Every structure is written in structure tokens, then in C-alpha cells.
Amino acid sequence: MIDPKVLAYDFDEEEGFREPVTPHAEPQSWTPSQKVFLALVVIGGVAFFAQVLGLWKNGGWIGLVASFGLLGVGSAGWYIAKYRRLAAGIHNDRNTFSSAQARGGVGWVAGLLMTAFYVLLYFRYPIAKLLGTAEHPRDLLAPMVAMVDPLSELVRGKNASGDYWGGHWFLYGFVYTLAILVFGVRMFLRYRHNRYQLIRSGSVMFFQLVLAFLVPSFLVLFQQPEFYFSYFWPLKYSYFFPGEFPSDPLAVKRLFLYWAVVMSFVATPVLTYLFGKRWYCSWVCGCGGLAETAGDPWRQLSSKSTTSWWIERWMIHAVLVAIVVLTALLWTNSALEGEALGKFSQAYSELYGLWIGSIFSGVIGVGFYPLMGSRVWCRFGCPMAAVLGIVQRVKSRFRITTNGSQCMSCGNCSTYCEMGIDVRAYAQRGANIVRASCVGCGICSAVCPRGVLKLENGPARDRYVGDGNPIATFIRDATSPPSKNEG
Incomplete structure (x- = not known):
């Protein structure tokens, strides 16, 4: 017997075969919980822009909670409401058709906004002078920095606005940590069927919140030098520069730097031999933590071509060579008391900080998530990843x-x-x-x-x-x- 549906699918000599009916999954409607949490996100966004535009001044704790607080709680709650009604397992439906996740219009807008934020962050003062005057700069980040003043006073003992050179970095650390925590909740729900992902996501959330945000802030509170215990040379390249070491051998910062040196030259090869580079890149590092949480929606955008592989090999090792040469130059210059290569090493250091430390790792590394995937910096430029990769490939x-x-x-x-x-x-x-x-x-x-x-x-x-x-x-x-x- 021939299926009646097949018989009904007749051939028309004038029009040819008609396109068969293709079943499509009905889009799921949003639950009341999702709508409530979306409303919190909208309210948080309104409060945020009201303060940025100067419509709401001196918001204090209320302004901080109404903006960043509602944005964070609303986003995390929306993901909880979305994923709790889905069965545990793989959920990558329609990723390649999503405007936000497949370099569509939404993705480009997101990329431009993220890139603009990083440009403002790294070039805050030149842009302020460019938009205003040398005497009256127009600081676009100032309202956002003022929003985190209450939190800065609580954990650092001083407000962020009064810290002219460091206040925006506290804002950045707060936003960075909030993003990892919120999207970490998403990772918990999205990959709850996989124990490894649950533990790994919890690890990057812990290290970012504790070692990369709270501990450095509390050190400032107790009038000690700010220090990030989860970053080491050559990623945190300044930690091995001669100018960073205080003359007092028992100074607190000198002891901290000893920790960084031991982690760079002893712990890194040993742990990479035992566990591969994942112990750092996917479990500890803040760059990797952001890529694995906030960058997860765009991980599929990485290029798989052999050309990209070839560029990756040369570029990441070239950056490693550049920072090794820079560090050697600075130590040589320090030993000779600036008599040799003084100006050259200083200029070299400034160029590395600009092009690699700011533009590559920050502006491109994070700003281009929606366009090139979440590991642009880790794959093509991170010197720490290069060191870990060499050990992993050679002996691990x-x-x-x-x-x-x-x-x-x-x-x-x-x-x-x-x-x-x-x-x-x-x-x-x-x-x-x-x-x-x-x-x-x-x-x-x-x-x-x-x-x-x-x-x-x-x-x-x-x-x-x-x-x-x-x-x-x-x-x-x-x-x-x-x-x-x-x-």
C-alpha cells in the first residue's frame, strides 16, 4: 500500500513538485517567571542609564542595587526560569540562526558596545581630553564609577570616584566579576548534566570573586599594596619587572611578588605536567573565566581553518618572545642602572602595554567575543597560554x-x-x-x-x-x- 500522503503529493507539469511540508518546532512561550525577571532587567537598565545620563545623581546604595543589582539578579533569574523547565542535556537549538550568536545584527551591536566600553576603559583620560579640554575634560566613565562608590567604600575603605587613577579599574573589576557570576549561573543550568562543567564553573567563579576581586580590595582596605594572586608572569607581566620589587626584602609586596615568581617558574610547569593547561586556563584565570561564562554563547564562532591554526602558532609565540625580551631588557637596564638601553627599554615597555596589554587582550580579546568567539586573546595572544601549551605538548x-x-x-x-x-x-x-x-x-x-x-x-x-x-x-x-x- 502506498501512503495516501505520497499519493497526494502529485506532480504538476506546469509548476513541478511543490515543496514538501516541513515540521517546525513551535517556539516556546515565556513563562510568567521569565517575564518577571525580564522586567527586573528592564528596570535595572533604566536605573543604570538614568544615572549615567545624570538624571539620577548620588544614587548611593539604592542606585547601585537598582542598577547593577537588578541587572544581575534579573539576568540570573531569567536563566534559572528558562533552563529549569528544560530537561538536562545538550541545548544548542538554532544557535547558527540566532542574530545574537551568529554575527547577525544583534551580535554586531553587542560587539560594538563591548568594544566601545573597553576603549573607554583603557583610554579614559585621552578620550576625556579629546571630548572636552585639558582643563575641563569630559569623562564619560565618571558617572559609572560613581555608581560603585558605596561598594568601593565598603571593601576598599575609599570611594572609587576619589581614586582618579584607579577608580575605573575597581568599576571594571566589579562588572567583570558580576558577569562571571551571572553567566556562571547560566553555565550551572546549561551543563547541569555534566559534573566536570559544574565543578569547573564553580572554580572560575570562586577564583574571580575571591582572589581577583575581594582579596585585592581588602588589601587596599588594610593599607597594603593591591595584588592579584590568580595572575602570574608572563600574563601579568609587570609582576616580574624590576621596578615592582621594593628595596625592603621583608616588604609585603615583595613577599607577594615572590609568590608570583614561584607560581610562574615552579608551580606552572609542575601543575601543567600533572593536569595540562586546563588547571589554569579553565579553572583559575580570570580571562578564561570570562570566556567560559559570559563568552559561552559565542564559542561556536571560532575559526577552525588551518590558516587560523597557522596564524595562531606564530602569533602567540611571537607575543611570548616579545614579553621575554622586554623582561630581560628591563632587568639588564636595572643592573646597569639605566646606562644601556634605558630609553629603548622604556619605549618598548610602553608599546607592549599599549598594543598587547590594552588593545589586544582587552579591546579585541573581549570586545570581539560576538564576532570572533570567546577565546581570541587566549588563542592568539596570551603569553601564559603559550608557556602552558608548550609544556602540555612536550611533557604532560x-x-x-x-x-x-x-x-x-x-x-x-x-x-x-x-x-x-x-x-x-x-x-x-x-x-x-x-x-x-x-x-x-x-x-x-x-x-x-x-x-x-x-x-x-x-x-x-x-x-x-x-x-x-x-x-x-x-x-x-x-x-x-x-x-x-x-x-
Whole structure:
């Protein structure tokens, strides 16, 4: 018997075959809870812009809670209301058709706004003078800095507005931390079926809130030097500059810097050998924390081409060489008391701070999330990632194992790899993934519908073809065009 629907699908010689009816899932309507939390976001946005535009001055705690507080609570609540009615599992429906997540109009607007914020942040004073005069600069960030004055007085003992050179960095730290916490809630709900993601998301939220926000603020409160214990050289490059070390060997800041040096040169290679670069890039680092939480909606935008892989190899190691040379120059200049290369090393330091420390890591690294994916800085420019990647590739116990016989080539793993690794190519041939760029975020495993991928720590040998002579293999890989068949 022929199905009546097939018989009804007749052929018209004039028009040809009609397009068959394709079933589409009905869009889910918003629940009352989602609408309530959206209303909180709208109210928070109105309160925020009212203070920014000067319509509401001296808001104090009420202004802070009404703006940032409602924006944070409303956003987190909206995600809770959205995901709690969905079954635990993979939810990437229509990502490639979303205007916000697929470089559509909304994505471009988001990218422009984020980039504009970072430009204002890093170039606050030149822009203020440009818009006003040298005597009366027009500081566009001043209203936003004033909004966090109550919190700054609580945790630092002084308001942010009065701290002319550092107030906007407290604002940035607060907004940065709030973004990681809010989108961390989203990560908890979105990947609640995966224990690794729950623990990892909790880790980056803890390290950002405690070590990168509260502890540095409390140090200022107790009249000690501000210090970020979760950042080390070469990422926090100034921590190994000679000018940072006080002359008193028992000074508190000098003890802090000893911590940073030990973490850079002792803990980093040891922990990377044991766990791969994921211990830092996906569990501790604030840059990675923002990428894994606030940047998660755009992780699929990373380029998977071999050209991008080739650019990545040269660019990230070039930045590493640049900071190593800069650090060596400054120490040489310090030892010679400025008699050699004094002006050159100072100019070099300023250029590195401008182009790498400000424009690349901040303006491009975060501002371009909606356009190039969430790990632009981590993949192409972070010198800490370069060091970790070299150790991970040359000598580490970490690898992602694949069960190629179970792979159905759906491509989810490659699509959602924020580092641009074509994971599917490895899975199809059953090869371990031991790429220097892999940050061990585990999303490739989380989105795999058949459990093909597994993050493991095992013997540091026989991880990939050529690891019997890992240094020679690394040099060969770094200097030759990349191939999809590399181990």
C-alpha cells in the first residue's frame, strides 16, 4: 500500500513538485517567571542609564542595587526560569540562526558596545581630553564609577570616584566579576548534566570573586599594596619587572611578588605536567573565566581553518618572545642602572602595554567575543597560554582520548570548540587530542551525544605520534604548515 500522503503529493507539469511540508518546532512561550525577571532587567537598565545620563545623581546604595543589582539578579533569574523547565542535556537549538550568536545584527551591536566600553576603559583620560579640554575634560566613565562608590567604600575603605587613577579599574573589576557570576549561573543550568562543567564553573567563579576581586580590595582596605594572586608572569607581566620589587626584602609586596615568581617558574610547569593547561586556563584565570561564562554563547564562532591554526602558532609565540625580551631588557637596564638601553627599554615597555596589554587582550580579546568567539586573546595572544601549551605538548599527562568507533561525525565537538580545534577530525581516526592550544574546557565532551571524548590524565608517553622526541616534534609543528592529520 502506498501512503495516501505520497499519493497526494502529485506532480504538476506546469509548476513541478511543490515543496514538501516541513515540521517546525513551535517556539516556546515565556513563562510568567521569565517575564518577571525580564522586567527586573528592564528596570535595572533604566536605573543604570538614568544615572549615567545624570538624571539620577548620588544614587548611593539604592542606585547601585537598582542598577547593577537588578541587572544581575534579573539576568540570573531569567536563566534559572528558562533552563529549569528544560530537561538536562545538550541545548544548542538554532544557535547558527540566532542574530545574537551568529554575527547577525544583534551580535554586531553587542560587539560594538563591548568594544566601545573597553576603549573607554583603557583610554579614559585621552578620550576625556579629546571630548572636552585639558582643563575641563569630559569623562564619560565618571558617572559609572560613581555608581560603585558605596561598594568601593565598603571593601576598599575609599570611594572609587576619589581614586582618579584607579577608580575605573575597581568599576571594571566589579562588572567583570558580576558577569562571571551571572553567566556562571547560566553555565550551572546549561551543563547541569555534566559534573566536570559544574565543578569547573564553580572554580572560575570562586577564583574571580575571591582572589581577583575581594582579596585585592581588602588589601587596599588594610593599607597594603593591591595584588592579584590568580595572575602570574608572563600574563601579568609587570609582576616580574624590576621596578615592582621594593628595596625592603621583608616588604609585603615583595613577599607577594615572590609568590608570583614561584607560581610562574615552579608551580606552572609542575601543575601543567600533572593536569595540562586546563588547571589554569579553565579553572583559575580570570580571562578564561570570562570566556567560559559570559563568552559561552559565542564559542561556536571560532575559526577552525588551518590558516587560523597557522596564524595562531606564530602569533602567540611571537607575543611570548616579545614579553621575554622586554623582561630581560628591563632587568639588564636595572643592573646597569639605566646606562644601556634605558630609553629603548622604556619605549618598548610602553608599546607592549599599549598594543598587547590594552588593545589586544582587552579591546579585541573581549570586545570581539560576538564576532570572533570567546577565546581570541587566549588563542592568539596570551603569553601564559603559550608557556602552558608548550609544556602540555612536550611533557604532560593530559590528553583527550577518543573512541572513534562510536563517532557519528555530527561535528558538535568541533563546532563548540572555542580554541578552533577540529576535534571531529581526531575522533574520526581515533587519535588522542594533545594540542598545545587545548585549554581542557571539556565542552567538546559535554556536547558529544555518544560519549566519544574523554578528558584524562595518564602516562606522559605515547600520547601522540612523535612524542618520543617531543621537543623536536614541537619545533617541527611550530615551523611547518599545520595539517589536519597532525597528532
